[in-house]
Amino acid sequence: MQTALLVGLILAVLWFIEKMLGTPMVIRPIVVSTIIGAVLGDLQTGILVGASLELIFMGFIQVGGAVPPDVLVGAGLGTAFAILSGSGTEAALALALPIALLAQSLKVIVFIVRSWFMDFAMRLAREANIKGLITLNVAGLLLQCAMYFVVGFVAILFGSSAVESFVNNIPKTIMNGLEVAGGLLPAVGFALLLLPMMKKTNILYFLLGFALFAYMELPILGITLFGVVLAFIIVYEMKGKEMDVAVAEGSTNVDDEEDLFDV
Amino acid sequence: MSDEKKKLNKDEKKLMREIFWSSFMLEASYNYERQQALGFSIGMWPAIKRYYKNKNDQAEALERHMNIFNTTPHVVTTITGVATALEKEASQNPKFDKNIINNVKIGLMGPFAGIGDSLFWGTIRIIAVGIGLSLAQQGSILGPILFLLLFNVPHMVIRYYGGVVGYKFGTKIMDQANNSGIMQKISKGATIVGLMVIGAMTASMVKLESSLVFNVGGEKIPMQDYLNQIFPLLLPLLYTIFMYYLLKKGMKPTAILLITIVVGIGGSLLGII
Structure with a gap:
């Protein structure tokens, strides 16, 4: 009771x-x-x-x-x-x-x-x-x-x-x-x-996190830090390219290579 | 730009604290009809009572914020902050079209739910779980404590400063955010980190091993040993992707839960996993 x-x-x-x-x-x-x-x-x-x-x-x-x-x-x-x-x-x-x-x-x-x-x-x-x-x-x-x-x-x-x-x-x-x-x-x-x-275009990040653990058994926090660094690199990269494209062509389209990593 | 750089005056700081404290009950009466509307309109009260002295105006404003509303609870103060800036303008400028307030709110709640969900549910919570869980699995009380701290310290900081940011940017927030792509950057960055963490946690936590043994010329060869040499944890990966695929096809989560239980029991009865 x-x-x-x-x-x-x-x-x-x-x-x-x-x-x-x-x-x-x-x-x-x-x-x-x-x-x-x-x-x-x-x-x-x-x-x-x-x-x-x-x-x-x-x-x-x-x-x-x-x-x-x-x-x-x-x-x-x-x-x-x-x-x-x-x-x-x-x-x-x-x-x-x-x-x-x-x-x-x-x-x-x-x-x-x-x-x-x-x-x-x-x-x-x-x-x-x-x-x-x-x-x-x-x-x-x-x-x-x-x-x-x-x-x-x-x-x-x-x-x-x-x-x-x-x-x-x-x-x-x-x-x-x-x-x-x-x-x-x-x-x-x-x-x-x-x-x-997750989409077809960003499944690679999921696989990357998975593989880092499966093959190397890194701690989750370590993989998170890699993720943060990678996110910074990619987000800044995107900014540079988008600006170039926008200046050059006056459009917001991103090139095909970038599509693979689109989120 | 000079307005945004300007420091908040004493009364505005008090307002920010009031918005912070009024924001916690957002989902207390969550329901299908108006979702978080009751909680949101209560969260607007510090602004409403400040800017409207007339009871009719107060009633009109409260009613305005009783429209259906839904976003991630942890980031609501940013929207309250923006709406507060708009209400201030509306109270001072009789020509201000008050419909704008709700339109801006609707425009904000979707993106903020997207960012908030992937930031809080998908990233901060997952990191907190990942760290708390490794301790809890050893039976340490620090596990749950660390989990709560790791989640709620960023939660409180973002809840308070989100309000300040929302208020400062006011009507301009979405324009500016869209122009400089801040929203997309946050969203993209959070998704990358989130996906990697989910990937790593899938690898560390989903358990599936084959107990199949092949008989080749009298020699017993366990299949899992071979798998381990080529791609360790391939089976958990495939199974998770399969679950994702079923969800994507529109299958109900409860249905695939049942499937998983059947697979687990069936597979173990047949002796293949």
Whole structure:
């Protein structure tokens, strides 16, 4: 009972912080799982599960209007179940994803309900009632926090024993398979990140970063620094060429050679 | 140009701080109908209450900013800053066409979402994850702490100074930015760094190895050993590109997640990976 209250509260508070402080990333698994772990008395597992889940959920970010699977609920409940049932990281991985997908649809409902608030918001705006607008804004947030609290509370209260026996009954081969799948899942996240960024013309940068690690095993930070230097070189290069072209031909077209590196 | 070089006076600095503090609730009531509009109009209040003393004018301005709005939350202050400069002009110049304010906002929110998303979600967050994760994987509490710090220090700096820059450049920002190509440069540079980092992280984090063993003349040859000599990590690369291709073809992320789980379990049952 107490555990269920705590988990529900953590989910609600984290979401409140996330949206009151301008999206500071406190709902990412690396943070959520750590906090759940600390509160449930197993900080170490929390951190390790958080690291694994962060990889899998890396690409699930809210960009534009699309609603991604709910990482907060997925990571929070996945970690809580893994710790409460004493099963390791694999169990958290197996549970986090279906939970995140379920919670995604709850989020959609909140977004729809809050659309109905907008008529009221327009009325408040017409009265120049700024206090009312701020109250409404926070109320909309609290509605979602309450949703998270209920989800966390109910899931832990009724779910942990059910989830425990479910996890214990998963055959060994399936667990191995899930481990392999766990290694593969980050590919989906990275593909999602690449989707808006990568084009035929700039795939070389992706390959360069990949090859620097695959063949040389350079640290990510080192590769980032190479990237920054390369970006400077290319951006300045482009400036020189564009200006030349613009001066010479009065057009903004860039030559074919440059196309290969166009972003 | 002289206007932009001019230092902000005391009241303007106070305004910048107010814009900074009012900007955090942008997405509190995010919804499908108007997205971040409620949060944005609240973020405009420091400007509105300063420039319009009449309640009707205040109401008109608040309503104006209740139009649908969506951008990367971390960079919103730049747009608030620009809109603030426009509201100031509108409050002083009766001939000023107030429609311009919303047009400029619409013109800004797209590019800023593009730059903001690739800068914050695609670059700063990925770097923070990359560094935080390597520590967290060893079970160190420094992992999550470093992750939050590495993300939020640039976040706060950009949130504050973005407002200052937006306000200073005012109406001219997009003109100038387009003329000198600053936007394209930032966007291009951020994409290059982002792609390289994603490439490196794909290589370090996606795990796929073949456990196939060929029998050649009684000698057992594990396929992965050969792959390692030619192109280590070729399989993770191919799989990631394949996922990208499926997304590009319009497949839903949740569908390819399920495919990946099936591939993982199926492949391991068949003993090929």
